[in-house]
Amino acid sequence: MTSQITVSVAGSERAVDQGTTAGDLFADDRAVVVARVGGELRDLTHPLADGDVVEPVLVSEPDGLDVLRHSCAHVLAQAVQETFPDARLGIGPPIRDGFYYDFDVAEPFTPDDLKRLEKAMQKIINTGQTFARREVDDDAARAELAGEPYKLELIGLKGGAAGDAADGAAVEVGGSQLTIYDNVDRSGEVVWGDLCRGPHLPSTKIIGNAFKLMRSAAAYWRGSEKNPQLQRVYGTAWPDKAELKAYLDRLAEAEKRDHRRLGAEMDLYSFPEVLGAGLPLFHPKGGVLKRVMEDYARQRHIDEGFQYVGTPHVSKEALFHTSGHLPYYEDTMFPAMEEDGQRYFLKAMNCPMHNLIYSSQQRSYRDLPLRLFEFGHVYRYEKSGVVHGLTRVRGLEMDDSHSYVTKEQAPGEIKHLLDFVLSLLRDFGLDDFYLELSTRDETGAKKDKFIGSDEQWAEATAVLEEVATESGLELVADPGGAAFYGPKISVQARDAIGRTWQMSTVQYDFNQPERFGLEYQAADGTRQQPVMIHSAKFGSIERFIGVLVEHYAGQFPPWLAPVQVLGVPVAEDFDDYLSEVAARLRAQGVRVEVDTSDDRFPKKIRNASRSKAPFILIAGGEDRDAGAVSFRFRDGSQENAVPVDQAVERIVAAIRDRVQV
Structure with a gap:
């Protein structure tokens, strides 16, 4: 007589013959390709044991x-x-x-x-x-x-x-x-x-x-x-x-949206070989795009209570030993430079220098939260095989901020930062998100890559998880993906064609305040250690620009477009008329150019379409005589005989209201 064992399938127990395989349980469903047995993936030929909990895994999962x-x-x-x-x-x-x-x-x-x-x-x-x-x-x-x-x-x-x-x-x-x-x-x-x-x-x-x-x-x-x-x-x-x-x-x-190709077509940036991999150059139009983003983010940080600071690009190595980045992070830093018997490193992160600003004077609980922010230039020696356009570079600018808070303030500050992050991304047209909670690897050899006690990690992770859950967004676990000094929430944003990009991060750090000896005087007169919350809204400015170029396929909303209006005269006789219209727009702060080249009108229209300017204004004899212009839009449609006053008002309103056209 064949002995039997008991296994659990789909929440119900079943008695099966000893020697039964996972595949035997799901023989009628050809979409099942493996089984999850006791939480581990197994071949369908895997023999089951008494008490096994078995789940089918479909090829579509x-x-x-x-x-x-x-x-x-x-x-x-x-x-x-x-x-x-x-x-x-x-x-x-x-x-x-x-x-x-x-x-x-x-x-x-x-x-x-x-x-x-x-x-x-x-x-x-x-x-x-x-x-x-x-x-x-x-x-x-x-x-x-x-x-x-x-x-x-x-x-x-x-x-x-x-x-x-x-x-x-x-x-x-x-x-x-x-x-x-x-x-x-x-x-x-x-x-x-x-x-x-x-x-x-x-x-x-x-x-x-x-x-x-x-x-x-x-x-x-x-x-x-x-x-x-x-x-x-x-x-x-x-x-x-x-x-x-x-x-x-x-x-x-x-491929059509590849930011490297579009960046060249729109004359935004380039990647000269003579500079080295991962070191982009921003051309004037790309510089406009970058400046608009920086100005926006700088003002938003000020509005959210941050104070703007500045730090150098290089430091003695002792600073990065204190922070813990050496030796944990040295493989991704550029090699040290020797000077007067000292080793210096190009900085790969801004937080150690912000800690020096915090420690430059005594702090009280009344000073907290203390929020510091800068556009910090950092350098990371990414492997040549992963360097990719603007989305993976070696020299990058980060909108890096650090909040110093009491332990009790940490949940509220994390919520404040997450709300800030999501509102900023929405302003740039990214509004489909989920969150990822990155924790340390709790098993095996990798656990020693994370510093801090089990209690500190558990407390920090619980705070982040609570705030992330309260946001109402989908939360996905990322075991082992934490920074070496603490867990983090990453905002994963889906672009216009459904691809997911890791964007902003919020990280809980209990280690650096301890390593730098950061303190504040509590209300009871005792000296306490603050919690440090790292956050980057864009992450890397370069990467964010690359993502936006692909998200919009180069067709930026008017407020963000490097050239907001491009004037195309039908013939040379109308250059001066369109230049006068352009002057009125510039007086309203609009970025406008007029094509006064010797090219024929059809070529000018083709060039204007490739520029992806939100508004193309055309003027010929009828327009000039009527004091009007004709709008040509990105989809090829056209609206004729729009009075200049009305055209200026429409353009200014579209930029002010951040609409997409």
């Missing part, structure tokens, strides 16, 4: 999509080694919207190579190979993978150490037990295998044909420029062709 994409990455690796037998394997994790796999190959992959690999992958997928999990010890893994030098480096890195080894390495060796996944054909023969933590799909057939290899690029092994350069192949995979097409359509729209 985030965890299911990750498994689909991870399995597709393995199929890619198999196809590469079948097509290029000398290729050696790096790592192949799922990533947002897709996957990648790194390879050591003699020559970089070409677009034709990617097409060949797609065909090879489809052939593998169509054969319906299964993924079979096999546990191995370190010695057996080394013997089996003797020809894979990069895999050999990862063997022995289990648990939390895997994540420290390289981004994505946890999918290879992140568990407590090394495992190899064999690809088995229908005859039962093992045709390929890879070191992997898993889980995987039951069969390659589930991948179907809704995948695509997107591009290849160079990538250093384990992210270090000291290591060999591998070839990284990026791909995407979706549950069906319709979702793949929708994703590719989104990419096409994103």
